[in-house]
Amino acid sequence: MTEGDIASHPLGIVQTQSVELFTERPLVLANGESLGPITVAYETYGELNEARDNGVYICHALTGDAHAAGWHGGDKHPGWWDNLIGPGKPVDTRKWFVVCSNLLGGCQGTTGPSSTNPATGDPWGLDFPLLDISDFVEVHRELARHLDVRRWHAVVGGSMGGMQALDWSMRYPQDMCNAAVIASTSRLTAQNIAFSAVGREAIMRDESFHDGHFAVRGENPDVGLTIARMMAHITYTSEEGFDEKFGRRPQYGASNRGFGVDFAVESYLEHQGEAFLSRFDALSYLYLTRVMDYFDPFGRDDALDLVRQHPVSYLVASFDTDWRFSTEHSRRLVRQLEGAGLPVTFRDFRSPWGHDSFLLEVPAYHETVRAFLECESATHPHAHSMREASR
């Protein structure tokens, strides 16, 4: 079997599993409220070794789910990070026991605002508690206990997934050897917040939103959610990527002017908006975007105390056309971590596809993730060798 064959070798059919966590005592959330039991949807690929230390936790981004890799029977596409995860792939499932779970507050099998509120028997709606990235981390840790993973070889995430990897590494550094924070940030800018705010406004002012109680009426704020997704999608790609893919190409022909889908880029965006409706929930969109707005792990004075005592090795990766979380976000994060004496490998990758590059097969990026995971030691010498390798 050549390297190429191995790299394209798929995981095959996988299944999403489900577990009830926090059944005996509820989770106390960052805002002080309690929540439990919490259903968590997750998938695993590969096998946990005897030492129970070969786990790689994959944290998903805003609209991701537990189905990171492999195929669900009947689907046209594999999991959302299938190009990265699998036998012979950068996150090699022949070596690593890979876990991915749907986030608390999500809508793909894990408890969220559209789940049933046991107190009323109806969907929670806006009565669902406000969440924090640290709440996601607590649920991930509880799942780790359930799966009997002793220590994570690495926690890996892109975008909001990177926020979880970062937060987890700072709160519980002893849980992991390595953390990969990809196309992410330690703090949203006003512009980042502004884009999310407009998306939320579109959802909440949709006539079918009904203060979040749309499900019991059999309605859905489809227009608002579509608009939010179309707008957000522009921020996930780049001007360069859009130009390369669509330019000013008409969709049907120049003679057909009007206010419909005149340009190919309009058709693409409309498709993105429509497709999103079938897989995402408006309330989860509100809750998860708001979590990002407030994320600011270096805001605490003692933020780095624990990780200084139990150093985690970091990979911080950015993409040069990402303007959602630009390279400058990653540079700032690197300065913050290196300022605390932590080992950090930083790479900025050339890719025309903007923020979404973290989901795509950018060869240098994939090679770096592979090398980062396969370094023998997770402490300082490891980071040193990575730096050498990336020159």
Next chain:
Amino acid sequence: MTEGDIASHPLGIVQTQSVELFTERPLVLANGESLGPITVAYETYGELNEARDNGVYICHALTGDAHAAGWHGGDKHPGWWDNLIGPGKPVDTRKWFVVCSNLLGGCQGTTGPSSTNPATGDPWGLDFPLLDISDFVEVHRELARHLDVRRWHAVVGGSMGGMQALDWSMRYPQDMCNAAVIASTSRLTAQNIAFSAVGREAIMRDESFHDGHFAVRGENPDVGLTIARMMAHITYTSEEGFDEKFGRRPQYGASNRGFGVDFAVESYLEHQGEAFLSRFDALSYLYLTRVMDYFDPFGRDDALDLVRQHPVSYLVASFDTDWRFSTEHSRRLVRQLEGAGLPVTFRDFRSPWGHDSFLLEVPAYHETVRAFLECESATHPHAHSMREASR
């Protein structure tokens, strides 16, 4: 009187005037349809000289109007470009006869899609003909004939206003000596089109839009128009400008988390969206954004033939944090014009405020506009001296 006094000297109270044009024969639009008569709202400042050649035509951007400078009685703010136009200001009304008109398709006094369709007695709605930048130019020229201006000393515009100045200069170069194209472009990118497309989608999918016939029902697609404006406004400022102005500052206090206006930037955007409703029309928003999508004056093979025969002197100006029409747009335009042997002065100004910088008092920018207008000759030697001055 010192320079400072002169610069702050206001125009005083001004009034919008109105004229019926194309009364004897209609305007044949770029798409072949005929439209007329056309009511045009306009303002003038300063006086036309005997040679009738000291006129400066101001072309407004997407959401502008005829009220460029001076004060309307009772208003809290002067005209939208009052910092640039007035006695002693860069566009000095002691020297120049300044004209600004509301665009065809607009909603501030000039005929547009919410005007009455004479064939039905109801507002035109989406039956209003599709427009082109060249249609705006034809109406500007008809107003020039009405005002008896022989030749424009300059045509000046920012953003979509710059598109008009550019198009006019290429179609009828003998009409003017100089053209200032500020924070503008000769062609939208796919990303530019995408943002406009999402704004239009928000308007047209608003439940109150009723296929454009909302006025006869006494309704208005306020939600859609608000969302469109909020989103567009993000593209008019810059990440740097937002950070400087708002950063992550909470609006009411950190203890008040929810899905309302938590951050100051959200309050600002909401205000922008609300304020827009009182001064802009959803149908004009559709028509005028679509005009921009299709603007591509260099798309014709003979595009530069006329202006080569009657050279116009150009000022092309951009702002370094403008990402709506970035400096690269202006650079491409400069290459296109210089490639045809035309005199071009190009300046890229430092300003943190993004695209909206063209509306703000950026000193180096204002000095350049003043110098550009006050150069004695409008042909090649003039441009040469401008280049010297800007070193």
